[in-house]
Amino acid sequence: MNPVPPAPAxxxxxxxxxxAATVLIVTVVLVRLTQTARPAFQNTPPKxxxxxxxxxxxxxxxxxxxxxxxxxxxxxxxxxSLHYLAAAPAATVAAFYLDALPKAGLRLTGDxxxxxxxxxxxxxxxxxxxSARSLTVTLAPGPNGVLVNISFIVRKQPASA
Numbered sequence: 001m002n003p004v005p006p007a008p009a010x011x012x013x014x015x016x017x018x019x020a021a022t023v024l025i026v027t028v029v030l031v032r033l034t035q036t037a038r039p040a041f042q043n044t045p046p047k048x049x050x051x052x053x054x055x056x057x058x059x060x061x062x063x064x065x066x067x068x069x070x071x072x073x074x075x076x077x078x079x080x081s082l083h084y085l086a087a088a089p090a091a092t093v094a095a096f097y098l099d100a101l102p103k104a105g106l107r108l109t110g111d112x113x114x115x116x117x118x119x120x121x122x123x124x125x126x127x128x129x130x131s132a133r134s135l136t137v138t139l140a141p142g143p144n145g146v147l148v149n150i151s152f153i154v155r156k157q158p159a160s161a
Contacts, residue, residue, distance in 0.1 A: 054082055058135060058150060059100035061086045061093055066150075081151040090141040093148065094122055097137050101126045106133065131155065 053068045060066060064084040071080035086093045101108055101124070110125035120141060127134035135152040 051082070053080070055080075055133075055152065055154065057104055057133065058082075058152060059097065059104050060084070061088070061096050061148060063087060064148070076156055078154045078156070079152065081149065083147060083149045085142075085145045086148050087145040090120070090122065090139055090146045093139055093146045094124070097124055097139075101137075105129075106135070109134075 051066045051068050053071050054060075054066055061084075064086060066082045066084040069081045069083060072078065098108070098111075105128055106126035107129070108124065108126050110123065112123045114121050114123070122139040124137040124139075125134070126137075132155050133153070135150055138149040138151075140147045140149070
């Protein structure tokens with residue numbers, strides 16, 4: 001009996017797309033939950049404030065008050081995710097990120113528009129040269145603004161022996 005050959009390794013783009021789709025679904029669920037749980041936005045501050053634990057290299061839309069959802073530190077990488085509600089049209093928030101990501105030293109690697117259960121969304125992926133840092137920005141419009149979810153990875157250099 002011949003052994004079954006192993007399946008080919010998944011391509012990097014396919015993994016990013018799967019991760020992005022997962023983030024979009026989670027974001028849509030969060031939008032649905034926040035539609036009834038949060039009041040309408042009023043008087044946002046003029047500048048985004050960085051939250052402890054959120055890397056300073058991640059651009060935040062002006063007026064953002066991010067919540068760090070999770071942060072993990074592993075021997076080879078650090079990961080995390082955050083979210084916030086931006087009181088602006090989705091196209092304005094998307095334009096901000098399309099401009100801010102390159103200024104933060106990140107190259108846009110993906111830009112996908114989609115829809116889940118009648119809720120439109122957009123996913124932007126970006127990474128630094130050499131892939132030391134990468135992030136996925138998911139935008140999900142709602143009645144009170146755009147829910148922005150950002151997942152990030154910082155790859156660590158191996159320790160010298």
